[in-house]
Amino acid sequence: MVRVGHRNQLLVKVMTEDGTVGWGESGMSSRERSVAATISHFADFLVGQDSRRIGRIWQEAYRSQYFEGGRVLTAAISAIDIALYDILGKQLEVPVYQLLGGRQRDTVPSFASCMGTSAQELLDKARILVEAGWDCIRIYPSNFDNGGIYDPRASLSGTAEELIAIREEFGRAITLGIDLHHRFSVAEAASFCQMLPVGTLDFLEEPIRSETPEAYAALRKMVDVPFAIGEEFSSKWEAARFLEAGLTQYMRLDICNIGGFTEAMKVAGWCERHYVDLMPHNPLGPVCTAASIHMAAAVPNFSWIETRQSCVEQDLGFHDPRIFPVQVEMDGPVYVVPDAPGLGVEVDEDVARAVIPDHVESPHLRRPDGSVTNW
Numbered sequence: 001m002v003r004v005g006h007r008n009q010l011l012v013k014v015m016t017e018d019g020t021v022g023w024g025e026s027g028m029s030s031r032e033r034s035v036a037a038t039i040s041h042f043a044d045f046l047v048g049q050d051s052r053r054i055g056r057i058w059q060e061a062y063r064s065q066y067f068e069g070g071r072v073l074t075a076a077i078s079a080i081d082i083a084l085y086d087i088l089g090k091q092l093e094v095p096v097y098q099l100l101g102g103r104q105r106d107t108v109p110s111f112a113s114c115m116g117t118s119a120q121e122l123l124d125k126a127r128i129l130v131e132a133g134w135d136c137i138r139i140y141p142s143n144f145d146n147g148g149i150y151d152p153r154a155s156l157s158g159t160a161e162e163l164i165a166i167r168e169e170f171g172r173a174i175t176l177g178i179d180l181h182h183r184f185s186v187a188e189a190a191s192f193c194q195m196l197p198v199g200t201l202d203f204l205e206e207p208i209r210s211e212t213p214e215a216y217a218a219l220r221k222m223v224d225v226p227f228a229i230g231e232e233f234s235s236k237w238e239a240a241r242f243l244e245a246g247l248t249q250y251m252r253l254d255i256c257n258i259g260g261f262t263e264a265m266k267v268a269g270w271c272e273r274h275y276v277d278l279m280p281h282n283p284l285g286p287v288c289t290a291a292s293i294h295m296a297a298a299v300p301n302f303s304w305i306e307t308r309q310s311c312v313e314q315d316l317g318f319h320d321p322r323i324f325p326v327q328v329e330m331d332g333p334v335y336v337v338p339d340a341p342g343l344g345v346e347v348d349e350d351v352a353r354a355v356i357p358d359h360v361e362s363p364h365l366r367r368p369d370g371s372v373t374n375w
Contacts, residue, residue: 001032001033001036001357002323002352002353002355002357003355003356003357003358004285004317004318004319004320004323004355005315005316005317005318005319005320006315006316006317006318006360007029007030007318007360008029008030008032008357008358008359008360009025009284009285009287009318010025010026010028010032010035010036010079011023011024011025011079011285011287011347011352012024012025012026012039012079012080012082012083013083013347013349014051014080014083014084014087016051016087016091018091020087020090020091021086021087021090022051022082022083022084022085022086022087022088022090022342022343023082023083023086023287023343023345023347024078024079024080024081024082024083024084024086024256024260024287024291025078025079025082025256025284025285025287025288025291026075026076026078026079026256026257027075027078027254027255027256027257027281027284027288028071028072028075028257029283029284029360029362030359030360030361030362031072034072035072035075035076035079038072038073038075038076039076039079039080042061042064042076042077042080045060045064046061046080051084051087051088052088052091054081054084054085054088054261054262055262057080057081057084058077058081058259058260058262058263061073061076061077061080062074062077062259069234069235069237070234071232071234071257073234074234074235074257074258074259074263075234075256075257077259077260077263078255078256078257078258078259078260078263079256079260080260081259081260081261081262081263082255082256082260082261082287082291082343085099085260085261085291085294085342085343086342086343086345087342088342089341089342089343090341090342092341093341094341095294095337095338095339095340095341095342095344096261096291096294096342096343097294097295097297097298097337099261100261100265100294100295100298100299101298102298103297103298103337104297104298104299104300105296105297105302105337106336106337107331107334107335107336107337108293108296108297108302108305108334108335108337109136109303109304109305109333109334110134110136110304110305110306110307110310110330110333110334110335111134111136111137111138111175111177111279111304111305111306111307112129112134112136112137112138112307112310112312112313112333113137113138113139113140113179113306113308113310113313114126114129114137114138114139114310114312114313115139115140119142119158119161119162119165122139122142122162122166123162123165123166123169125312126139126166126169126170127169128311128312129310129311129312130170130173130174132310132311132332132333133332133333134174134310134333135173135174135175135333136174136175136176136177136304137166137174137175137176137177138176138177138178138179138205138306139162139163139166139176139177139178139179140178140179140181141155141159141178141180141181141183142155142158142159142162148363148364148365148366149365149366149367149368150183150365150366150367150373151367151368152183152184152185152188152367152373153188156188156191156192156195157195159178159192160192160195160196163176163178163196163200163201164196164197164200167197167199167200172199175202175203175304176200176201176202177201177202177203177204177205177228178201178203178204178205179205179206180192180204180205180206180207180208181205181206181374181375182206182207182208182209182210182232182374183365183373183374183375184207184208185208186208186215186218186219186222189204189207189208189219189223190219190222190223192207193222193223193224193225194222194223198224201225202225202226203225203226203227203228203249203250203279204223204225204226204227204228205227205228205229205250205252206228206229206231206232206252207219207227209232209374210229210230210232210233210238210242213241213242213245213247216229216242216245216247217245217247220246220247226249226250227247227248227249227250228248228249228250228252228279229242229247229248229250229251229252230242230248230250230251230252230253230254230281231252231253231254231257231281232257233253233254233257233258233267234257234258234259235258235259235263236258236259236263236266236267236270239251239253239258239267239270239271240270243270243271243273243274243276244274246274248276249276250276250277250278250279250303251267251268251271251276251277251278251279252279252280252281253267253268253278253280253281254280254281254282254288255280255288255291255292255295256284256287256288256291257281260291261291261294261295264295265295265298265299268295268299268301271301272299272300272301275301276301277301277302277303278295278296278299278301278302278303279303279304279305279306280292280295280296280305280306281306282305282306282307282308283306283308283318284318285318285319285324286319286324286327286328286345287324287343287345287347289307289319289327289328289335290327290328290338290343290344290345291343292305293305293328293335293337293338294337294343296335297337305335307330307333307335309330310333322348322351323347323348323351323352323355324345324346324347324348325346325348326340326344326345326346327344327345327346328344328345362375363375
């Protein structure tokens with residue numbers, strides 16, 4: 001567990017007998033110790049196995065306990081799986097995307113995020129992003145950073161006004177979305193969309209929690225905005241329920257949570273069957289970013305990847321070059337697909353081990369009446 005910028009990252013190092021090192025990353029932010037304990041369990045039977053049998057290793061890790069699946073287990077499997085692909089690419093002297101069928105694109109477009117304490121600050125940041133070349137921008141709802149108090153209903157009108165102002169400023173020149181971070185109920189999300197003129201939003205991300213697809217089906221009947229869902233999914237089986245029911249138009253899978261390359265590529269193929277593009281969740285560090293870029297390079301159905309490296313989020317520090325002296329590079333709003341063997345990421349372990357990680361707890365938001373709501 002390494003403190004990188006404003007949060008911790010759980011990096012997993014796998015080494016083979018010949019000294020080849022592979023790096024993986026878990027996506028279970030703020031619960032890293034749970035994932036680390038699971039990886040220790042897996043190490044008991046993985047040490048000594050053939051690292052090239054990646055699919056079989058995935059199955060054994062997934063089925064090695066009676067209670068299969070769950071986000072902690074698949075976050076651990078994801079990190080190991082990514083590391084094994086990194087190893088195999090290095091041993092064969094090819095980039096990981098060659099192991100996935102080869103490169104289908106030379107660059108990977110990204111969308112950038114911005115938030116502000118006022119409508120003017122938000123508009124100013126959106127302007128900075130557009131001037132820097134981004135044509136897809138995501139914002140967050142207003143009024144959720146108020147001393148841990150968040151009232152979804154009270155934020156509806158202000159957030160709608162901010163989106164309308166951004167759309168009026170830039171017209172149809174940009175793709176505009178919002179991440180509601182599953183903070184709303186079905187009724188609140190529907191009311192919010194009904195406050196917006198048709199065409200204001202191009203995608204609505206995670207408006208409600210994803211445990212109940214039927215709730216998304218109800219919301220689908222009330223709004224006409226494309227949904228971007230999937231960052232919470234921990235298997236192809238979770239993704240399938242939404243794909244088969246037509247409940248997501250952009251798949252937000254997280255390669256560090258869903259099960260690594262092995263599972264993500266299966267979901268990508270399922271998405272292709274339903275004409276759904278990937279929009280990968282990528283809020284972590286350089287290992288997650290590199291894995292996501294290799295996946296994005298190798299699939300035909302792709303829209304944008306999330307980036308937290310834009311010119312308005314430099315202070316996050318998630319891609320610290322002191323810890324990661326070699327990582328996937330950006331050229332303005334796009335990532336350049338690397339051609340180095342493996343993932344194309346190097347970790348300075350001495351620097352990483354010298355950084356003492358402090359536990360980072362996600363905010364515990366409360367409504368004004370004191371009840372708990374979602375971060």
